[in-house]
Amino acid sequence: xxxxxxxxxxxxxxxxxxxxxxxxxxxxxxxxxxxxxxxxxxxxxxxxxxxxxxxxxxxxxxxxxxxxxxxxxxxxxxxxxxxxxxxxxxxxxxxxxxxxxxxxxxxxxxxxxxxxxxxxxxxxxxxxxxxxxxxxxxxxxxxxxxxxxxxxxxxxxxxxxxxxxxxxxxxxxxxxxxxxxxxxxxxxxxxxxxxxxxxxxxxxxxxxxxxxxxxxxxxxxxxxxxxxxxxxxxxxxxxxxxxxxxxxxxxxxxxxxxxxxxxxxxxxxxxxxxxxxxxxxxxxxxxxxxxxxxxxxxxxxxxxxxxxxxxxxxxxxxxxxxxxxxxxxxxxxxxxxxxxxxxxxxxxxxxxxxxxxxxxx
Amino acid sequence: xxxxxxxxxxxxxxxxxxxxxxxxxxxxxxxxxxxxxxxxxxxxxxxxxxxxxxxxxxxxxxxxxxxxxxxxxxxxxxxxxxxxxxxxxxxxxxxxxxxxxxxxxxxxxxxxxxxxxxxxxxxxxxxxxxxxxxxxxxxxxxxxxxxxxxxxxxxxxxxxxxxxxxxxxxxxxxxxxxxxxxxxxxxxxxxxxxxxxxxxxxxxxxxxxxxxxxxxxxxxxxxxxxxxxxxxxxxxxxxxxxxxxxxxxxxxxxxxxxxxxxxxxxxxxxxxxxxxxxxxxxxxxxxxxxxxxxxxxxxxxxxxxxxxxxxxxxxxxxxxxxxxxxxxxxxxxxxxxxxxxxxxxxxxxxxxxxxxxxxxxxxxxxxxxxxxxxxxxxxxxxxxxxxxxxxxxxxxxxxxxxxxxxxxxxxxxxxxxxxxxxxxxxxxxxxxxxxxxxxxxxxxxxxxxxxxxxxxxxxxxxxxxxxxxxxxxxxxxxxxxxxxxxxxxxxxxxxxxxxxxxxxxxxxxxxxxxxxxxxxxxxxxxxxxxxxxxxxxxxxxxxxxxxxxxxxxxxxxxxxxxxxxxxxxxxxxxxxxxxxxxxxxxxxxxxxxxxxxxxxxxxxxxxxxxxxxxxxxxxxxxxxxxxxxxxxxxxx
Numbered sequence: 001x002x003x004x005x006x007x008x009x010x011x012x013x014x015x016x017x018x019x020x021x022x023x024x025x026x027x028x029x030x031x032x033x034x035x036x037x038x039x040x041x042x043x044x045x046x047x048x049x050x051x052x053x054x055x056x057x058x059x060x061x062x063x064x065x066x067x068x069x070x071x072x073x074x075x076x077x078x079x080x081x082x083x084x085x086x087x088x089x090x091x092x093x094x095x096x097x098x099x100x101x102x103x104x105x106x107x108x109x110x111x112x113x114x115x116x117x118x119x120x121x122x123x124x125x126x127x128x129x130x131x132x133x134x135x136x137x138x139x140x141x142x143x144x145x146x147x148x149x150x151x152x153x154x155x156x157x158x159x160x161x162x163x164x165x166x167x168x169x170x171x172x173x174x175x176x177x178x179x180x181x182x183x184x185x186x187x188x189x190x191x192x193x194x195x196x197x198x199x200x201x202x203x204x205x206x207x208x209x210x211x212x213x214x215x216x217x218x219x220x221x222x223x224x225x226x227x228x229x230x231x232x233x234x235x236x237x238x239x240x241x242x243x244x245x246x247x248x249x250x251x252x253x254x255x256x257x258x259x260x261x262x263x264x265x266x267x268x269x270x271x272x273x274x275x276x277x278x279x280x281x282x283x284x285x286x287x288x289x290x291x292x293x294x295x296x297x298x299x300x301x302x303x304x305x306x307x308x309x310x311x312x313x314x315x316x317x318x319x320x321x322x323x324x325x326x327x328x329x330x331x332x333x334x335x336x337x338x339x340x341x342x343x344x345x346x347x348x349x350x351x352x353x354x355x356x357x358x359x360x361x
Numbered sequence: 362x363x364x365x366x367x368x369x370x371x372x373x374x375x376x377x378x379x380x381x382x383x384x385x386x387x388x389x390x391x392x393x394x395x396x397x398x399x400x401x402x403x404x405x406x407x408x409x410x411x412x413x414x415x416x417x418x419x420x421x422x423x424x425x426x427x428x429x430x431x432x433x434x435x436x437x438x439x440x441x442x443x444x445x446x447x448x449x450x451x452x453x454x455x456x457x458x459x460x461x462x463x464x465x466x467x468x469x470x471x472x473x474x475x476x477x478x479x480x481x482x483x484x485x486x487x488x489x490x491x492x493x494x495x496x497x498x499x500x501x502x503x504x505x506x507x508x509x510x511x512x513x514x515x516x517x518x519x520x521x522x523x524x525x526x527x528x529x530x531x532x533x534x535x536x537x538x539x540x541x542x543x544x545x546x547x548x549x550x551x552x553x554x555x556x557x558x559x560x561x562x563x564x565x566x567x568x569x570x571x572x573x574x575x576x577x578x579x580x581x582x583x584x585x586x587x588x589x590x591x592x593x594x595x596x597x598x599x600x601x602x603x604x605x606x607x608x609x610x611x612x613x614x615x616x617x618x619x620x621x622x623x624x625x626x627x628x629x630x631x632x633x634x635x636x637x638x639x640x641x642x643x644x645x646x647x648x649x650x651x652x653x654x655x656x657x658x659x660x661x662x663x664x665x666x667x668x669x670x671x672x673x674x675x676x677x678x679x680x681x682x683x684x685x686x687x688x689x690x691x692x693x694x695x696x697x698x699x700x701x702x703x704x705x706x707x708x709x710x711x712x713x714x715x716x717x718x719x720x721x722x723x724x725x726x727x728x729x730x731x732x733x734x735x736x737x738x739x740x741x742x743x744x745x746x747x748x749x750x751x752x753x754x755x756x757x758x759x760x761x762x763x764x765x766x767x768x769x770x771x772x773x774x775x776x777x778x779x780x781x782x783x784x785x786x787x788x789x790x791x792x793x794x795x796x797x798x799x800x801x802x803x804x805x806x807x808x809x810x811x812x813x814x815x816x817x818x819x820x821x822x823x824x825x826x827x828x829x830x831x832x833x834x835x836x837x838x839x840x841x842x843x844x845x846x847x848x849x850x851x852x853x854x855x856x857x858x859x860x861x862x863x864x865x866x867x868x869x870x871x872x873x874x875x876x877x878x879x880x881x882x883x884x885x886x887x888x889x890x891x892x893x894x895x896x897x898x899x900x901x902x903x904x905x906x907x908x909x910x911x912x913x914x915x916x917x918x919x920x921x922x923x924x925x926x927x928x929x930x931x932x933x934x935x936x937x938x939x940x941x942x943x944x945x946x947x948x949x950x951x952x953x954x955x956x957x958x959x960x961x962x963x964x965x966x967x968x969x970x971x972x973x974x975x976x977x978x979x980x981x982x983x984x985x986x987x988x989x990x991x992x993x994x995x996x997x
Contacts, residue, residue: 129386172390221521228427231412231420244428248596250520269413276402283398287391296386303387303394314401321408 008059013355016285020333020348021047023278024341027334030263033241034254039336046338050345057349058356065350066121066297069114073142076114079107080149093153095328106339108150108158113346115143115162116304119169124297129174136170136179156202157327161311168307172300205326225250226258226320229265237268255336257328261320279313289355298354305347426463427520428594429605430527433499436586437532439613441546441576443622444648444849450546450577452532456506458514459499459568462491464525473523476513477503483669490554494567501551501568505533520597527599540657542625544685545785545847547575548660573663574685576616578786580848586613617849619648627960628653631953636680636942637922638687638826641957644834644927644936646854647843649783651937651957652827654686688788690940691823695899696751696883696947697923697938698772698818700870701832702760703748705771707866711763714869717743720754727810731757734900748873749882751898753817760816765807768815769795774860775832776842777824782857783845791828794821819902829925830938835860836867837933871895875930878951887926887951892962896926896954898947919943924950928958935961 024047032040057065065072079097087094088104096104122139143166151159195203229245232238243265245251254262264272283306290302309332316331318324330340412420435457441450458477470488474481484502491500506514511528518526534549550573556562565571571585572578589610594603628639632655641651658675675683684690706712722738723730733739733753739746747755760768772778778793792798794815796807814820824832827845835842835858844857874895877884883898900920922944927936939953 168394171393172387225427227412228420228423230409231416232424233413234417234421235414244424244594248428248594248602250424250427250597264409264413269409272406272409272413276406280398280402284395287395287398290387291391299387299391303391306394306398310398310401314405317405318408321405321412323404323408 019282023333031255046341050341054345054349058352062353069121076111083107109339109343111146120300123173157329164311226261229261233265233268235269432591434589434610435531436610437612439584439615442617451535455533457529457531458502460525536660543657544654545652547577548663584613587611621650624651631956637940639939640830641937642830642834644838647845649847656682658682693901694818694824695901697899706759706763709767749876751883756816765812781831791824826940834936884951887955893929899923900946922950924954926954
């Protein structure tokens with residue numbers, strides 16, 4: 001169908017794409033500045049791959065994708081189990097499946113896309129605007145299984161991103177106030193139990209979040225150094241490749257989880273304003289696509305993507321200034337990492353998919 | 362292609378098999394999501410505003426603290442050389458570990474102490490000492506790190522483990538092994554709190570290494586250089602990335618001693634295994650050629666911060682190795698006092714040269730019987746024989762005739778009862794008893810009976826080995842006492858004091874001392890075949906005769922042995938005093954003096970044969986002929 005291909009290219013959400021590319025460009029610049037090595041080239045490569053994946057996911061009708069959710073869900077669960085069984089250990093957790101040529105692959109990132117589709121399909125099939133207990137439990141279990149597998153890696157941060165999509169879903173699906181109240185109460189009761197089950201490093205992270213000076217050299221080290229980097233950037237920043245915290249490596253993982261701290265040090269508050277402006281445009285563009293979606297499923301897909309991205313931004317950018325606990329959640333489009341890049345562009349592909357079919361298929 | 366209408370309200374509803382069409386679905390939720398997004402952005406921006414705009418300077422300072430370190434560059438201390446330029450004390454390059462107090466964490470003290478095999482309590486005490494000081498002072502923890510300790514520090518001194526650890530490359534003192542010349546040289550150590558508060562060390566900072574004893578202390582200002590500093594940019598592994606500025610260290614100046622390493626070595630060997638002291642002085646200049654106190658201590662152990670256990674062992678050792686006997690041991694001079702009593706008697710006119718008495722092995726004065734050391738007595742005793750055979754009975758009589766105040770006058774003339782003024786710290790005065798002294802000290806009048814004891818160098822009289830050598834250096838120098846000194850600072854020798862002495866009287870006393878060694882007197886053991894060595898023995902009691910009877914044979918109450926000798930009679934070039942604690946008789950101290958004087962003339966003779974040491978090789982501290990001298994001495 002040559003006509004369809006032409007339409008896909010022309011009718012892509014170009015403002016959305018340009019904003020995303022701008023963020024990626026800042027990200028690649030910052031990765032270069034922080035490492036002076038090859039990672040920025042790899043990131044550019046993944047960006048190309050991401051764009052291709054986006055185009056691919058924009059072409060296939062999302063209704064077809066939704067119809068294949070059970071299959072996708074099964075594959076995802078299999079990959080997550082494989083990660084736990086055959087994954088490689090990094091910093092005390094199993095999050096990666098090793099691929100040939102030294103590449104690694106994070107199944108939990110694939111699961112993000114699938115969960116967005118899963119929630120959209122489940123809620124769009126409901127015949128009511130009000131969620132009943134059964135629906136809540138069923139949806140909770142469907143999201144809970146992959147979430148549990150990721151939690152077992154352990155990767156609490158990514159698990160919470162799934163929960164954010166679930167929360168978006170039941171919010172849009174029409175949760176009842178008394179149900180919400182019960183859920184909140186159950187959560188409050190379960191929290192202390194979770195505390196006993198939490199790994200030591202997770203407890204340390206939460207405690208450190210509450211008081212960073214509690215252990216400034218170990219778990220508090222990252223947050224303290226990140227805050228110094230951000231604060232030292234000041235209004236105008238130190239300039240590209242001139243931030244001492246970044247260049248002298250006092251800031252840990254300055255090109256992955258703390259890329260925004262490195263950016264803030266070298267580009268200052270003004271740079272942060274520009275960056276946040278771009279993210280805001282990105283989110284609002286996605287929300288606009290949600291509003292224009294032809295059906296409930298399309299809207300839920302777009303809102304799922306928006307929620308995921310907002311949650312990532314909140315946790316990652318908040319962590320860099322000590323307003324959120326330290327978790328390994330990447331900053332979408334900026335943090336170095338292929339799996340994250342691919343999954344974000346896959347999600348943008350879904351948004352474009354919905355947009356392309358706003359007048360029906 | 363037809364224009365696509367923008368407004369989807371006008372579109373025809375399209376119902377798929379999966380979804381229902383309801384255009385108003387989620388409108389409220391989307392609006393809420395948008396507000397939520399704005400709230401999240403405000404929340405985040407507030408966080409960045411707080412750090413970047415409101416607290417920029419605070420975090421800038423912290424970023425600078427992270428990366429800029431000031432590393433001290435300790436100046437090497439000057440070396441200590443002997444009179445021929447041979448090196449006695451050198452430096453060697455090593456590493457010192459300091460803790461930066463800006464990064465110090467209380468809970469790191471134990472693992473650091475364990476990693477470096479330090480006493481945890483010592484380290485905690487050390488850290489606590491710095492509590493009240495400004496935080497830019499670093500805490501010196503350990504000097505002269507071994508390769509294993511260095512590896513531990515290198516492996517752990519990154520930003521996440523123990524960032525307080527800093528390594529400083531430094532020059533450390535290398536002292537002679539086994540306590541050689543330990544008291545003379547002294548040692549360096551970290552300045553103590555008490556010293557910091559004293560005016561003498563006012564210009565010093567905590568953590569400074571200063572001379573603690575001996576030459577190291579007396580000439581600390583010359584030996585100490587001026588520390589430099591390096592300001593560098595470091596990364597999180599404490600690697601230097603950039604040098605911002607360097608203030609070079611100014612090394613301390615080398616110090617040339619008057620000590621002759623050859624003589625010092627001979628004296629040290631002669632005292633090996635004995636407690637006591639040896640002092641050798643050049644009477645014409647006051648230069649000290651050798652200064653020994655045994656037992657010694659290995660000063661190298663002090664350099665690397667002695668731990669409290671080792672220090673306790675040293676201070677509690679009954680042999681008192683830290684005590685500098687040459688300058689601080691105040692003991693009765695015994696018979697070495699007799700030449701001075703004789704001189705006092707002749708000069709004051711109490712006796713003339715023909716004064717003679719009969720010694721029957723003892724005599725009674727004021728109702729009490731005083732023994733002579735020779736049981737059968739010496740028979741008829743003149744001045745010459747009195748000195749040569751050290752006849753006690755002779756000097757009881759001479760002393761009583763001379764009177765205590767005349768004896769005291771001449772004792773003070775030769776330098777007893779006050780410091781000689783040697784350029785070393787810690788010198789003691791000794792005691793010269795007199796009627797005035799007794800009233801001043803005990804508020805009692807002097808009893809004539811006490812003069813009897815003083816006349817043979819017992820009673821309240823005490824001197825140091827240095828005073829003994831000093832006293833006779835002035836006498837053999839015909840009444841000119843040169844200020845004794847161990848450092849050759851290029852100035853002309855200083856005259857300390859002079860005295861008018863009748864040369865005839867002085868000659869008679871010195872002749873007597875020749876007899877001691879060369880005419881079968883008490884010091885025959887000091888005799889040398891080709892050199893006119895003169896001297897005087899002394900055996901001083903540690904307590905009264907009655908007390909000693911009850912403690913017979915106990916080592917610590919045996920008599921102390923003294924010997925003071927000079928050579929030669931006609932041309933006195935060297936005076937040597939030796940103290941051999943609990944050595945029983947002066948005759949056992951005589952060979953010590955003999956060995957040193959023999960070494961002096963052996964060396965002189967060797968230099969006359971081969972010509973003097975060229976000054977260039979001396980300056981380059983080429984190896985001296987010490988081994989040959991030692992071998993010769995030991996063979997005897």
